[in-house]
Amino acid sequence: MPMLKVFDDPPFHCRSEFVDAFRQLLEAGSRLYAQPQYSSCSSVATLPTRPRCRVGPVRYYIIDFESAQECPEGKENAEAKRPLRCGTKTSPEFSLCLPCNPFKLDVYNAGATFFELCERYHGMDDLRPLLLEMMSDDPFVRPNMAEALRRLDELVSSKDKLWLRGQIWKLRGLVKPSSHMVQYLWRKFPVLLPYF
Known part of the structure; x- marks a missing residue:
């Protein structure tokens, strides 16, 4: 078995890498949820070592099925029968100590995971409305x-390559610039001095 890494290590290099990871998670979730059981999509792993866009398509694997349960009542009426110990602890369902729909909770967890990544990367503002929903x-x-996968595909197809x-x-x-840099900028652009 190869050693797996967390899906965002090494960091994403371009938007296509980020969108590809998000798309694969949504595709796996929609395939898994076509069956009458749920499994938490909280652990995703991959094997990249170079920037993903230079290596070729990277396969992401959901590896944590510890909390998987069968839901014979279907997706709409499903309730978690035991307390959920995985996922994002900020979800509204987690704070209410009531039974919740695990499929909807996984949608929240996937959105929260990628929203947190959007917050850490510059240039990912276009995905925020979908993630917030x-x-x-x-x-x-x-x-x-x-x-969510259909909406992501619509967003990507509306953008250019x-x-x-x-x-x-x-x-x-924010990194404090060195004193040499401040002196140089002050001489060249004295108007910028109050910002240092």
């Missing part, structure tokens, strides 16, 4: 995995 407080407003190939980079905390 997936993270809606009302589970009945959230799209299912297949609907340059948008997909556009490089993204991780946001880091």
Whole structure:
């Protein structure tokens, strides 16, 4: 068995890598949820070592089926029969200690995971409306995995190839420039001094 890594390590290089990871999670979720059981989509792993767009298509694997349960009553009426120990602890269902629909909770968890990634990368604002809808407080407003996948495909098809190939980079905390840089900028652009 090859050693698996967390899906966002190494960091994403361009939007196509990010969108591909999100698409594969939604595709896996919509395929898994076509059956009368649910499994938490909280652990996704992959094997990249170089930038994903240079290696070719990267396969992502959902590997954590520890909390999978069968739901003979169907997706719409399903309820978790035991407390859920996985996923995002900020979900409204997690804070209410009541039985919840695990399919809707997985939509929230997938949206929250990728929303957190969007917050860490510059240039991912176009995906935020979809992710915020997936993270809606009302589970009945959230799209299912297949609907989210359809909306993601619509968004990507409305953009050009340059948008997909556009490089993204991780946001880091503000780095204080060195004193030499401040002196240089002050001499060249004295108006900028109050910003240092």
